[in-house]
Amino acid sequence: MLNGFPNFMRGQTPLPTGTDSRLFYGDNTAVNYKAASDFALSVGDEWRARNGANGCAQNWVPLAMRCNVVAGSPFLPQEINPVNEVNKAAYVVARFKGDMGAARVSGNIGLRYTTTTREADGFQAFPNINFATDAECAIVPPGEQPTPFCALTPAVRASARLWANGAVNATTAKGDFNYWLPSFNLKIAMPGGLQYRLGASKTVTPPDIGLTRNYYNLTLNTNADGISNGQPSGNVTVGNPYLKPTKSTNLDASVEWYFDAVGSLTFAAFYKELTDVATNTTARLPFTNNGATFDVLVTTPGNSDQKAKVKGFEIGYQQFYDFLPKPLDGFGINANYSYIDSKGVPQSTLSATDPDVAAGRVTTVNTSLLPLQGLSKHNANFAAIYEKGAISARLAYNWRSDFLLTVRDVIVPFAPIMNEATGQLDGSLFYTVNPKMKIGVQGVNLLNETTMTSQVLNDELLKTGRSWFMNDRRYTFVVRASF
Structure with a gap:
């Protein structure tokens, strides 16, 4: 079937296929794998013989149809x-x-x-x-x-x-x-x-x-x-x-x-x-x-x-303002900030004269210039809370500065990948009907934050965009009951 990718990225990004549609297999492969497998086999058979001179598949075949698989499994030794x-x-x-x-x-x-x-x-x-x-x-x-x-x-x-x-x-x-x-x-x-x-x-x-x-x-x-x-x-x-x-x-x-x-x-x-x-x-x-x-x-x-080092501090504050007049005495705040200074280690890589390095297929970025994987220098969380009687509400914003996602990408030139600074606003509101039943609504990513990753290009830590992920807002109606 032809797929034109309607409403791609909510219309905020041009189609990667231009104005043309592309052919895709139309059925659900998870529901009917055999039909999808038979279709793929027929495409290969139209092109050339399924098996080569050695009797083994030279086109795509399901895993279990490959030569030398372990008996009773689809896997090679x-x-x-x-x-x-x-x-x-x-x-x-x-x-x-x-x-x-x-x-x-x-x-x-x-x-x-x-x-x-x-x-x-x-x-x-x-x-x-x-x-x-x-x-x-x-x-x-x-x-x-x-x-x-x-x-x-x-x-x-x-x-x-x-x-x-x-x-x-x-x-x-x-x-x-x-x-x-x-x-x-x-x-x-x-x-x-x-x-x-x-x-x-x-x-x-x-x-x-x-x-x-x-x-x-x-x-x-x-x-x-x-x-x-x-x-x-x-x-x-x-x-x-x-x-x-x-x-x-x-x-x-x-x-x-x-x-x-x-x-x-x-x-x-x-x-x-x-x-x-x-x-x-x-x-x-x-x-x-x-x-x-x-x-x-x-x-x-x-x-x-070589040694890696991590140092920093965290400040935290939480309080319910129960000294306020009713019904304001149910308000509270939970907030914290952390600073993390980390120093990574270099990874052994090819010399600058290696042909793959010269051709730009393998990076030589010094990863000791980067922080340790997964650690942001700045992290902040702020939550406004209300707990009073049957009402329970929470609005929380979590933010972190950029951090190293991986020292090695999965594609050429296998460069370090950073996750850019990102924050997310979540909220919830619940009402306790009785001791055994509670109803409410939860919202995740209320600001529709887009996650961006970037590729580190050189030892000056120059970066360029790698990928963008639109996560969407999510709303959930919740009923909790015990019997």
Whole structure:
């Protein structure tokens, strides 16, 4: 069917297809996958034979119809990467409390021992590519140029056929990680609702399990953009079963004043020093198979050998104004502001003379100039609250300055991506009918905020727009009841 994308982005953005409609499959693929699959197979069959000379599919086919899938599953052996982790920990703690004059002192001293054993099974899998034969390469229609693969020397073409034979080599990686993690916490409570807190600790944060998978699904790019100096190369992103947890040394201190049963003013400061921070490593590595060797650009998660630091403070205030005359005594405010100064770590990347860097396909931005991932320098939240009798209302605005979304984009040139400053206004209004029933309405993103991301271009941190997301306003009518 033809789709003209009516009301694209509410009419606020020109159509990416211009004034023309585009052909799209019209049925719901989630409801009737078989019909969609049969349609896609028929399109491929009109173009060329479904299977190549080796008997395996050369067109699109459903996963389960591929050659060499594991019996009873739609997956190839190299697509199954089991990771087994065993975590053990022991913790001892000593608590103390007592009076020092008018102050009430309490706290604890603790020590945790943690050990993790990881075993990741996987494969080093070479591609299975049906390259053109030398006889086919010799046939060049008049007025046309040979394909990039056929333009390679006969020796390189022969090596590519040897290398991309679909070989799969099983591998197993094992790692052990052991840590002693001390902690200390102190609270001093003073008369008048004033109290002080101090904390010091060492902690570890394990990596996402998906980053530790053991797999090398290699590729070989024989298109023009994959050939340099007469040699094709590959590009692959892999896991790292030896990826270590990120260690952190933490110092926290706060002053808290509880001036009323429904009011407080707080100030907290913090400092963190991080080691073994997970980042990306990009390198061009040689891989040999069947007597042939080609370079592959490999990007893998790794632990930085440099330290990252986070420091900052937070101010918080909350109070219900119950001293006001009725019905205003139900109003309240909850507000806080935090300042976070973070310093990231560099990621290992290619040299400036690498052909992919020279061609603009791989960035060399120094990520140590950027903040740590996910941390905004400025964060502010303000909520106006009303709680009185059967009425419960809330209007909250949350805002944060720009922050690093990822150090590596998923598309060329794999640059760092920032999420630009954004804020959102939400609200709710509820009425309690009786102790067992409450009705109300909730509104999310009332200002219809658009989320924007940007790409970091260079070490001067010049940015350009990457993507825009219109999230829409959302209204929900709610009925809560208990029986």
